[in-house]
Amino acid sequence: MSKVNCSGEFMSVLSDKKALKKAAEELTVVKLQEVIRQLNDVLESRQREAEALAEVEELVRQKGFTLQQLGISVQHELAPASTDVVTEKRPVKPKLKSINKEKQYFYVDGGKLQLLKTHTMKQGLRDRGISILSFADVSKKHQKEVQALLADAEQQAIKNFNAKVQVWNQWAQQHGGEILEPK
Incomplete structure (x- = not known):
């Protein structure tokens, strides 16, 4: 060799x-x-x-x-x-996203009004024959349900924000970053 x-x-x-x-x-x-x-x-x-x-x-x-x-x-x-x-990667600094009811979309499934949570759901719902409605298009019959859906969505947004703040603050304490306040 x-x-x-x-x-x-x-x-x-x-x-x-x-x-x-x-x-x-x-x-x-x-x-x-x-x-x-x-x-x-x-x-x-x-x-x-x-x-x-x-x-x-x-x-x-x-x-x-x-x-x-x-x-x-x-x-x-x-x-x-x-x-x-x-x-350890730096986490993304969280931002609380406010929910503007005029920019939300809804759909009716099984006679009950639902909030469209992600825009990726649109095509799947349309394929099932379910119409997507803007806030202005929601019928008077379902108007009273809108506030409850938006309140639930806002609570979920705050919960998600607070969880991200907790992760951010742990990272910030170790690396000298800005400490954020939960909502």
């Missing part, structure tokens, strides 16, 4: 299973054991590096920083030694 003197060539041989098998068949048992020993040493060294990196990341996190904040860029070749390391 020809000697591999470039790590790129070696990696391509390792990643190509057929070439690896052919190369291994050409080695004597002694040489094969030496290659395995060398690979095990490299693997052990890389695992120690990954463990040390996990310890550094944990220490940095305990001090309230991220590696990026300290200007440290790390290339991970291996999965981290501990699986509890989670990269």
Whole structure:
């Protein structure tokens, strides 16, 4: 077997299973054991590096920083030694959306007025033969139901907003962001 003197060539041989098998068949048992020993040493060294990196990341996190904040860029070749390391993304800053009844759409299903919650529902309802109504098109028979539907929708919007505020505030406390007040 020809000697591999470039790590790129070696990696391509390792990643190509057929070439690896052919190369291994050409080695004597002694040489094969030496290659395995060398690979095990490299693997052990890389695992120690990954463990040390996990310890550094944990220490940095305990001090309230991220590696990026300290200007440290790390290339991970291996999965981290501990699986509890989670990269935390910045959540979207929540905004409470007010409900304007003139911009809402409704539909009647089973004789009962319903609020159209997402515009993606429109086509499915139309396919079922159900008409979509704007606020102005709602019949007088169903006008009294509109306020109750809008009140429920507003309560749900506030509940969703408060849940997002809670997530945002947890992130903001750790990263020095603006703390928001729930509604």
